[in-house]
Amino acid sequence: MTETRTLSLAEIEDLSFRALVAAGTSEESARALALATAATEADGVASHGLAYIPIYCEHVRCGKVDGQATPVLTRPKPGVVAVDAATGFAHAAIDLGFETLVPATREQGLAVLVIRNSYNCGVLGYHTYRLAQEGLVGLGFTNAPASIAPSGGAKPVVGTNPFSVAVPGSDGQPALLIDQSASTIAKSEVMKHAREGKPIPIGWALDAEGNPTTDPNVGLKGSMAPSGGYKGVGIALLTEIMAAALTGATLGINASPFSGTSGGPPRTGQCFIAIDPAATAGGNFASTVAELVEAIRFQDGAHLPGDGRRTKRLSARGHGVDVNATTLSKIEAILA
Amino acid sequence: MTETRTLSLAEIEDLSFRALVAAGTSEESARALALATAATEADGVASHGLAYIPIYCEHVRCGKVDGQATPVLTRPKPGVVAVDAATGFAHAAIDLGFETLVPATREQGLAVLVIRNSYNCGVLGYHTYRLAQEGLVGLGFTNAPASIAPSGGAKPVVGTNPFSVAVPGSDGQPALLIDQSASTIAKSEVMKHAREGKPIPIGWALDAEGNPTTDPNVGLKGSMAPSGGYKGVGIALLTEIMAAALTGATLGINASPFSGTSGGPPRTGQCFIAIDPAATAGGNFASTVAELVEAIRFQDGAHLPGDGRRTKRLSARGHGVDVNATTLSKIEAILA
Numbered sequence: 145m146t147e148t149r150t151l152s153l154a155e156i157e158d159l160s161f162r163a164l165v166a167a168g169t170s171e172e173s174a175r176a177l178a179l180a181t182a183a184t185e186a187d188g189v190a191s192h193g194l195a196y197i198p199i200y201c202e203h204v205r206c207g208k209v210d211g212q213a214t215p216v217l218t219r220p221k222p223g224v225v226a227v228d229a230a231t232g233f234a235h236a237a238i239d240l241g242f243e244t245l246v247p248a249t250r251e252q253g254l255a256v257l258v259i260r261n262s263y264n265c266g267v268l269g270y271h272t273y274r275l276a277q278e279g280l281v282g283l284g285f286t287n288a289p290a291s292i293a294p295s296g297g298a299k300p301v302v303g304t305n306p307f308s309v310a311v312p313g314s315d316g317q318p319a320l321l322i323d324q325s326a327s328t329i330a331k332s333e334v335m336k337h338a339r340e341g342k343p344i345p346i347g348w349a350l351d352a353e354g355n356p357t358t359d360p361n362v363g364l365k366g367s368m369a370p371s372g373g374y375k376g377v378g379i380a381l382l383t384e385i386m387a388a389a390l391t392g393a394t395l396g397i398n399a400s401p402f403s404g405t406s407g408g409p410p411r412t413g414q415c416f417i418a419i420d421p422a423a424t425a426g427g428n429f430a431s432t433v434a435e436l437v438e439a440i441r442f443q444d445g446a447h448l449p450g451d452g453r454r455t456k457r458l459s460a461r462g463h464g465v466d467v468n469a470t471t472l473s474k475i476e477a478i479l480a
Numbered sequence: 481m482t483e484t485r486t487l488s489l490a491e492i493e494d495l496s497f498r499a500l501v502a503a504g505t506s507e508e509s510a511r512a513l514a515l516a517t518a519a520t521e522a523d524g525v526a527s528h529g530l531a532y533i534p535i536y537c538e539h540v541r542c543g544k545v546d547g548q549a550t551p552v553l554t555r556p557k558p559g560v561v562a563v564d565a566a567t568g569f570a571h572a573a574i575d576l577g578f579e580t581l582v583p584a585t586r587e588q589g590l591a592v593l594v595i596r597n598s599y600n601c602g603v604l605g606y607h608t609y610r611l612a613q614e615g616l617v618g619l620g621f622t623n624a625p626a627s628i629a630p631s632g633g634a635k636p637v638v639g640t641n642p643f644s645v646a647v648p649g650s651d652g653q654p655a656l657l658i659d660q661s662a663s664t665i666a667k668s669e670v671m672k673h674a675r676e677g678k679p680i681p682i683g684w685a686l687d688a689e690g691n692p693t694t695d696p697n698v699g700l701k702g703s704m705a706p707s708g709g710y711k712g713v714g715i716a717l718l719t720e721i722m723a724a725a726l727t728g729a730t731l732g733i734n735a736s737p738f739s740g741t742s743g744g745p746p747r748t749g750q751c752f753i754a755i756d757p758a759a760t761a762g763g764n765f766a767s768t769v770a771e772l773v774e775a776i777r778f779q780d781g782a783h784l785p786g787d788g789r790r791t792k793r794l795s796a797r798g799h800g801v802d803v804n805a806t807t808l809s810k811i812e813a814i815l816a
Contacts, residue, residue: 220589220759220760221587221588221589221590221756221759222558222559222587222588222589223558223559223588223589223590223591224588224589224590224759224760226760226762251557251558252557252558252559252560252588253556253557253558253559253560253592254557254559254560254590254591254592254753255559255590256589256590256755256760258760258761260762281721281726293782294776294779294782294783294784295782295783296781296782296783297776297779297780297781297782297783298779299775299779301772301775301776301779301782302772307718309717309718309721311721311725320717320721322714322717322718324710324711324714328708371707371708371709371711371712372664372707372708372709372711372712373707373708374660374783374785375660375707375708375712375715376707376708376711377785378658378660378785379715381645381656381658381772381785382643382645382658384772385617385645385647385656385769385772388768388772389647389757389761389765389768389769389772390617390755390757390760390761390765391760391761392760392761392762392763392764392765392768395768395771395772397771397772397775398771417590417753419592419726420557421725421726423556423557423560424556424560424562424592424594424726424727424728425594425725425726425727425728426562426596426728427728428728429725429726429728432724432725432728432731433721433725435731435733435734436637436638436717436720436721436724436725436731436733439635439637439733440630440633440637443629443630443633443634443635443637444633445632445633446629446630446631446632446633446637447630447631447632447633447710448630449710449713449714449717
């Protein structure tokens with residue numbers, strides 16, 4: 145059994161903040177990351193919560209991310225907010241961008257935030273969630289080092305590139321939150337099987353010639369299987385266009401790895417489109433969304449995207465989160 | 481062997497126009513549909529080309545679409561163009577909307593066109609293609625009567641809901657054009673197997689209890705399998721939010737069928753977001769897109785989305801298109 149300790153969300157945030165600052169991160173960047181880390185733990189996405197704090201700290205120390213970077217905002221057009229993350233953390237760049245994106249969206253009806261020279265933004269749905277909390281539909285895209293091959297090919301050309309959409313609800317939580325990668329399974333799952341010496345199921349990854357494999361190490365040297373075949377490649381390409389080509393960020397084929405300490409900053413990108421339903425839907429938005437959500441939620445056995453995280457989030461606010469004790473020891477070592 | 485006749489694109493357009501007008505369509509709506517029909521035949525998507533003209537004519541006659549409708553445009557915010565298709569053809573509504581969307585995008589950096597009270601828009605990629613021809617990245621969404629069940633459920637809640645993205649290229653054609661539905665296979669393929677009395681492969685459709693079936697008639701009474709499982713449901717939901725909830729259109733669960741003559745107008749919706757890369761990408765867009773496209777096109781055996789249609793399109797301009805003779809007879813009967 146894994147040993148755990150129960151922490152409140154405030155404790156998770158505080159611990160994350162102090163570790164990041166101790167590693168050389170600016171207070172502003174550390175605050176944005178610490179808030180995201182607590183929210184991610186609350187949502188039950190432990191793989192991207194506190195477990196990432198030692199990695200972030202290592203990346204500040206080795207220069208894969210500039211912990212002291214100051215993101216720079218420009219507004220080239222009324223509907224466009226552009227942020228150069230300056231090889232710093234994505235979270236600080238997104239925070240800065242959202243400060244302008246939200247009012248711009250209310251003025252224009254929709255607006256886009258494009259971020260270049262950025263870094264892994266953690267759970268993409270954390271960011272679109274915040275747009276939904278403002279009453280806006282939030283669409284998000286983020287690219288990653290190439291790991292998916294094109295249809296018919298074998299050499300990776302796009303990352304597992306997730307997209308997310310968050311839809312405002314009427315009870316203070318998103319009515320719907322979708323956050324999914326373009327691959328059948330997260331790359332971190334294949335890496336975990338490799339570390340544990342376990343085979344992976346057919347359909348998760350392909351070898352360097354594009355053939356199915358059950359060996360995680362062979363898969364990691366080959367490519368990740370796209371979800372639904374060529375249609376998964378299409379999703380990954382959509383995200384690459386939105387998050388890299390349209391933002392002026394680095395393509396997945398040129399980006400340095402998100403993991404490990406070599407290669408310098410990945411300089412990947414994020415793109416968020418925010419839309420004000422009050423401007424587009426003629427007053428019917430909330431009732432239409434409620435009808436769609438109810439058709440799913442009240443169907444026997446059916447799963448509404450976002451409901452899993454929602455339930456955990458509401459519970460975590462009252463009861464805190466059970467956190468892996470080994471992860472906590474690693475973070476406490478950074479503070480020692 | 482299927483008997484065919486070779487028609488030029490001008491002949492396809494003229495024939496389509498005359499048949500639609502003969503059935504009671506206004507010249508403006510007929511022109512938009514005829515142009516789209518010729519372009520769709522040029523792209524080799526015969527299932528949505530001339531074969532649809534007799535269906536469109538029947539739908540005008542039975543009132544599923546109002547052939548004389550005049551779409552109405554409003555601009556509630558600088559970045560939002562809204563068109564009420566007034567239960568007329570989607571093509572005329574989209575044409576009207578694009579006239580304002582394109583200059584709005586150049587002013588604002590991005591803009592959105594939302595269309596309600598609409599109809600089946602044919603090949604979605606035809607419309608995003610036209611945005612790419614203007615030098616804009618075009619994102620498109622269109623919803624359809626519900627045929628995909630939620631994850632874990634069995635009752636359809638969303639249509640096969642395609643999305644499309646078209647990316648401007650440097651040679652007068654899109655660099656990349658993705659146009660894909662959320663289901664494993666088009667519903668029309670299952671209907672074709674049902675007509676021909678042939679079984680369908682496992683993985684195309686599910687029975688009314690959500691179990692796999694090889695009987696196309698059972699599948700049509702059940703649901704279409706989403707591409708990649710729950711992730712295909714996520715894509716269909718994204719499109720439902722964009723094309724129905726955000727536009728003020730009718731949800732797929734409430735829409736009348738696109739096929740047959742009963743139920744009146746489907747009143748479904750379309751949503752197009754156009755983005756000006758000159759405003760967002762800081763001058764690097766064309767070279768970044770070219771690098772991504774070349775990484776795919778020059779990889780042995782790899783398929784670049786849009787290249788198939790592109791090759792056929794360039795050939796059709798010089799050589800015309802081989803058209804099914806039975807389809808031509810049906811259209812000539814409308815004109816007789």
